[in-house]
Amino acid sequence: MPTTVKQEIAFVGTGLHSGRPVRMLMRPAATGGIRFRRTDITDRDNMIPARYDLVSDTRLNTRLTNAAGVSVSTVEHLMAALAGTGVWNVVIDIDGPEVPIMDGSASRFVQKIVATGLRHLPGPSRAVRVLEPVRVAHDGAWAEISPAPMLSVGFEIDFADAAIGRQALKLSLVNGVFVRELADCRTFCRRADVEAMQAAGLALGGSLDNAIVVEDAEILNPEGLRRSDEFVRHKMLDAVGDLALAGAPILGAYRGFRAGHGVTNALLRKLFATQGAWTETALDADTARQLPGAGVVESDLRRAS
Structure with a gap:
């Protein structure tokens, strides 16, 4: 429902x-x-x-x-x-x-x-089911989505900064996985980027309380990382949020390489513009029980902390 x-x-x-x-x-x-x-x-x-x-x-x-x-x-x-x-x-x-x-x-x-x-609420739950693979690429980054019974997100990042480096992860976002594995992973940036953005009138509310800040091989936050691969997990969190702009749960496998908000949005635009690549479907009870938010309880939050 x-x-x-x-x-x-x-x-x-x-x-x-x-x-x-x-x-x-x-x-x-x-x-x-x-x-x-x-x-x-x-x-x-x-x-x-x-x-x-x-x-x-x-x-x-x-x-x-x-x-x-x-x-x-x-x-x-x-x-x-x-x-x-x-x-x-x-x-x-x-x-x-x-x-x-x-x-x-x-x-x-x-x-x-x-x-x-x-x-x-009354009525059946509905979802966007991916029927055909769709891919977009821009400036060395790419993202694709292909048919799958449930939403999964795979992501790979590759940064020159030694504190970040190359990280990759894939998760099937069935009931509770997002809450336990991704929700607490913070946004990140380089110290030099923070200084440049603030000089341009941006990131004026940014601090070590709401972002991981790195400089070369050093993580400047006194508490360090919440997870050893928090960087790629945050990129996956961003992808989940941008994919949610489809307006309904997506049944498909997303993969991104160095993909940001623009690439993921371009992927959604191409998906919905491609005839035969997707369909809107009413979910049966078994499928609905496997959606990312199904069955989430407060103990999932404790497991994430």
């Missing part, structure tokens, strides 16, 4: 790039998918559906913009949290242009969603 959250969930944090405080309220919704509502804008349409075709910028984050020019950015970690806990119908009231970065992962979103619980 389709799902929403049982009750309102409040979040308070800071915008990664603006550095401004953000208040966000996740409200239950019976229909309509996932939608953002800019409460600070009242002179035009302030509702922004979370859809791949509304992605307007993928530099450093994923930004959505509606037909009235109203946007919300840095949506990828929240979208990953929603997909990973099985939430596909909510209205997210937000009082500014950017989702709060929290700790740089999806963990705090996931914690509150799981603690609140889900409400099942």
Whole structure:
């Protein structure tokens, strides 16, 4: 069955790039998918559906913009949290242009969603089933998606920085795996990149509290890494969030090499533009029980910590 959250969930944090405080309220919704509502804008349409075709910028984050020019950015970690806990119908009231970065992962979103619980809605659950392989490539990066009974994500990164290096991982994102294996993995960057972004007026809310910062072979965060391969796992988290902009769970195998938000969004656009490459399907009970958010419980959070 389709799902929403049982009750309102409040979040308070800071915008990664603006550095401004953000208040966000996740409200239950019976229909309509996932939608953002800019409460600070009242002179035009302030509702922004979370859809791949509304992605307007993928530099450093994923930004959505509606037909009235109203946007919300840095949506990828929240979208990953929603997909990973099985939430596909909510209205997210937000009082500014950017989702709060929290700790740089999806963990705090996931914690509150799981603690609140889900409400099942009438009707069958629906998903996007991949029927034919689709691939995109750009500037040495690529991503592809191919038919599979459930969503899996495979990713490989290759950085010159000795602290990161080359890492690869593949996970089948059946019930609870996202929460246990990916949700707590933080975004990362080079120290020199942070300095350059802040000089350009970006990443003003960035700190060691919400990102892993590396310099050559050194990890500058005093606490170190949460997982030895946290870097590639965060890239997988980003991919889950960007894929969630399909508007429904995807049944398919995703693979990415050095793929960022732009490549994954290009993959979704090509998938939906390719006749015969996909179909929308109602899920039987057995398949629905294997979706990423199915059966997630609070003990999954403890296992992730």
